[in-house]
Amino acid sequence: MATHEQTSPLDVAVLREEFPVLGRHVGGDVTAPGEGADDDQPLVYLDNAATSQTPRAVVEAMTDYYYSYNANVHRGIHHLSQEASVAYEEAHDRVAEFIGADGREEIVFTKNTTEAENLIAYAWGLEELGPGDKVVMTQMEHHASLVTWQQIAKRTGADVEYIRVTEDGHLDMDHAREAIDENTQMVSFVHISNALGTVNPVEELVDQAHEVGAYAFVDGAQSVPNRSVDVGAMDADFFSFSGHKLCGPTGIGVLYGKAEILEEIQPYLYGGDMIRSVTYEDSTWEELPWKFEAGTPPIAEAVGLTAALDFLDDVGMERIQAHEEALTAYAYDRLTEFDDVTVYGPPGDNRGGLVGFNLEGVHAHDLSSICNDHAVAIRAGDHCTQPLHDTLGAAASARASFYLYNTRDEVDALVEAVDNARQLFA
Amino acid sequence: MYRQQILDHYRNPRNYGELSDATFSHTGENPSCGDEITVDVVLNENEAIERIAFSGDGCAISQAAASMLTSELTGMTLNELQELDRDDVLDLLGVEVTPMRIKCAVLAEKVAQDGAKIYHGELDELEQTTIEG
Numbered sequence: 050m051a052t053h054e055q056t057s058p059l060d061v062a063v064l065r066e067e068f069p070v071l072g073r074h075v076g077g078d079v080t081a082p083g084e085g086a087d088d089d090q091p092l093v094y095l096d097n098a099a100t101s102q103t104p105r106a107v108v109e110a111m112t113d114y115y116y117s118y119n120a121n122v123h124r125g126i127h128h129l130s131q132e133a134s135v136a137y138e139e140a141h142d143r144v145a146e147f148i149g150a151d152g153r154e155e156i157v158f159t160k161n162t163t164e165a166e167n168l169i170a171y172a173w174g175l176e177e178l179g180p181g182d183k184v185v186m187t188q189m190e191h192h193a194s195l196v197t198w199q200q201i202a203k204r205t206g207a208d209v210e211y212i213r214v215t216e217d218g219h220l221d222m223d224h225a226r227e228a229i230d231e232n233t234q235m236v237s238f239v240h241i242s243n244a245l246g247t248v249n250p251v252e253e254l255v256d257q258a259h260e261v262g263a264y265a266f267v268d269g270a271q272s273v274p275n276r277s278v279d280v281g282a283m284d285a286d287f288f289s290f291s292g293h294k295l296c297g298p299t300g301i302g303v304l305y306g307k308a309e310i311l312e313e314i315q316p317y318l319y320g321g322d323m324i325r326s327v328t329y330e331d332s333t334w335e336e337l338p339w340k341f342e343a344g345t346p347p348i349a350e351a352v353g354l355t356a357a358l359d360f361l362d363d364v365g366m367e368r369i370q371a372h373e374e375a376l377t378a379y380a381y382d383r384l385t386e387f388d389d390v391t392v393y394g395p396p397g398d399n400r401g402g403l404v405g406f407n408l409e410g411v412h413a414h415d416l417s418s419i420c421n422d423h424a425v426a427i428r429a430g431d432h433c434t435q436p437l438h439d440t441l442g443a444a445a446s447a448r449a450s451f452y453l454y455n456t457r458d459e460v461d462a463l464v465e466a467v468d469n470a471r472q473l474f475a
Numbered sequence: 476m477y478r479q480q481i482l483d484h485y486r487n488p489r490n491y492g493e494l495s496d497a498t499f500s501h502t503g504e505n506p507s508c509g510d511e512i513t514v515d516v517v518l519n520e521n522e523a524i525e526r527i528a529f530s531g532d533g534c535a536i537s538q539a540a541a542s543m544l545t546s547e548l549t550g551m552t553l554n555e556l557q558e559l560d561r562d563d564v565l566d567l568l569g570v571e572v573t574p575m576r577i578k579c580a581v582l583a584e585k586v587a588q589d590g591a592k593i594y595h596g597e598l599d600e601l602e603q604t605t606i607e608g
Contacts, residue, residue: 079573412534414508418476418576430507444509444532473477474485474535 059364059372065454067104067360070094075424090424093459098243098271098403098450099428100293103357107296110356111349121345123322133348140351141338147358148269148288149279150305154337157304157311158346162270163193165289165304166237168341169266170201172317174235180206183232185225185263187249188214188440189242192433194268198237208232214440218245218394225257233263240272241401244434244446245394246377248272248401251283259284264310270294271401274361274452276370280305292350297357301350304341311337318343369453373402376451380404380460389471393446403450405432408467411474413445419473420447423466425459477535478570484539489546492528501590502531503604505578510537514545514587523552529583536568536576541583543567553591559584578606 065071071094077087094102114136120129122137141153150156159165178184184198188211202209210228213221220238229236236258241248251267258265266287272278274295280288288305292298306314316323316334320343325333334340361369381397381404384390389409394400408416417429427449431438438444449463494500494515502513510533517526527548529541544564548556561581565572572580585604592598 412508414534414576414579415477415536418536418573421573422476431509438509473482 059368059453061372061454061456064364067106068102068454069105070102071454076422093423093425093462095449095451095455095459095463096426096428097274097452097455098294098401098432098448100299101274101296101452102454103298104296104360106360107298107353107356111298111353114349114352119349122348123339136355137346137348137351140355143355143358144303147362148273148290148303148305149281151281151308154308155305155311157306157338157341158351159289159302159304160300160347161293161302162191162268162289162291163197163302165287165302166194166197166266166268168304168317169287169306169314170197172314172341173264174198174201174207175205176315178202178205178207178234181232182207182234183230184209184235184237185212185228185233185258186210186236187212187220187238189218189220189239189245189247189434189437190237191239191243191268191270192435193270194237194239194266195434195436198235207234211436212238214245214247214437217396218242218247220247220249220254222250222253225254229254229257229261229263231261233258233261235264235266237266237268239268239270240278241269242394242434243271243401243403244405244432244437244448246400246403246405247395248399251285255284255286258286271403275366275373275402277366286310292354292357295357296360298350298353301347301354308337311341316340316343320344322346364453372453373451374398374400376455376457376460377402377404379457380449380451380463383460383464384467387467387471390467391443393441393443402452403448405446405448407443407446408470411470413443413447415474416447416467416470419470420463420466423462423469425463425466427463476570476572476576481535481539481568481570484542485535488529488538488542490528490542491530493530494526494528499590499594501586501593501604503582503586503589503606505533505537505582505606508534508537508579510534510579510582512537512541512583512586514541514583514590516587516590518553521552522554523550524548524556527587529586533582534576534579536572536579537582540564540568540580544583544587548587553595556591557588559588582606 073092074088076090077085118132120133122134141156212225255265264286267285269290273290292301323343378397393405413429497515498518500515504511512531519525589604
């Protein structure tokens with residue numbers, strides 16, 4: 050993994066130049082995409098936990114692929130196919146380096162984080178789980194793993210248990226020690242909660258899983274974008290994240306798995322590109338990671354993902370983390386100044402780069418609409434964590450989430466919009 | 476979107492409550508928002524709506540639309556109710572509703588229409604009214 054000594058603050062003004070969309074004005078007709086005459090307010094984009102914006106370098110890398118060496122991978126002998134194959138395969142090496150995996154054999158490209166969860170749930174869970182077995186998750190789980198393991202458990206007769214969330218938004222680690230027992234085969238949990246911003250104690254949970262002989266699957270969708278992650282150091286058996294949340298393109302996600310475990314698991318999708326030899330009667334599989342990548346893979350997206358990781362490393366993950374933590378703490382402080390604002394999750398320091406909140410007397414969707422009237426883009430809803438919202442006693446919450454290009458002025462714009470909503474509904 | 480009229484109906488909803496003598500009653504929701512609305516209807520002998528009430532929680536758009544729509548529905552026959560479409564509700568609201576919020580605006584209308592269909596036996600009673608964005 051690349052390490053960076055720089056701790057100087059980010060030059061956000063220069064960075065923003067790399068993201069053309071951040072120069073947009075909005076406000077007009079949303080049924081006609083693109084800037085129009087009524088678009089008169091500068092965009093404040095605070096929905097980065099849903100998807101991040103894309104720098105020029107990523108779009109240019111993908112354009113270069115399409116304009117210069119677009120070809121299908123692996124089986125082609127011709128020049129373009131060889132260039133595309135090398136770029137596609139090396140994207141696996143780049144991802145391995147970025148998250149501290151041993152090599153490309155541990156990196157499987159999927160569509161997104163959700164598909165990475167499903168791959169293991171179907172290929173391993175459906176085969177190995179049965180009555181008496183248990184899958185342990187957390188109350189703050191994203192639907193990506195919650196629904197997936199819940200349904201695989203139903204089909205196999207396995208039990209599911211959720212580690213409780215405390216009042217202040219942390220995992221109840223006493224309950225974790227109880228829940229992760231001898232029957233547990235899989236412990237699947239979010240590294241950082243997309244609704245609460247909680248940073249979970251990954252190493253401790255992975256150790257507990259291993260003590261009872263279970264696998265640990267860490268959902269890194271909200272952590273890889275904004276901090277250095279080392280899957281080797283955390284000793285996770287499986288780890289997943291999405292390209293589009295870290296300056297990369299949509300349509301590509303990553304499943305990391307320890308090579309010795311992936312070796313033992315049967316393929317999830319069958320078809321072309323994942324086979325070694327085929328007869329009418331039977332087939333054998335390609336080596337890792339290709340046996341899990343059936344059909345034409347996301348080639349342009351892999352090229353874009355590589356460019357995104359290069360971009361992030363050039364900026365420096367430590368600096369990105371420091372920038373996000375400072376912005377998040379500032380947003381937390383500003384929002385908690387108001388008695389009628391409830392902010393969910395742990396206190397301002399040691400959070401992921403997001404703040405979930407509600408304004409008393411104003412539904413989160415109305416709040417989000419009013420923010421939109423101020424050109425402030427935030428998300429409202431249950432953020433794919435319906436059971437957690439039931440626990441919080443809120444049907445929905447609003448969420449502002451930050452990235453390397455956001456500024457304190459943008460947090461101020463958010464607070465002003467929230468203040469306007471308060472006045473409107475008073 | 477948040478004109479004074481919408482906010483007024485949100486703060487002081489008309490026809491809010493329940494009817495103990497309802498001829499039929501039906502509930503629906505927007506699962507993605509958490510909006511939930513129950514509509515109670517009392518019919519007269521001509522199958523026209525004599526009294527109507529709604530209850531539930533949700534955003535200002537869904538609640539104001541329910542308040543305005545129920546005011547409009549009194550006196551209407553069930554056949555007339557079924558002829559209403561999404562534009563009728565949007566006209567009632569009188570503001571431009573953004574595409575992602577239209578499902579909030581039409582929830583009460585859909586609940587009333589589905590309730591009437593169930594009453595007529597045209598829809599299974601166990602059918603849930605849900606509107607997905």
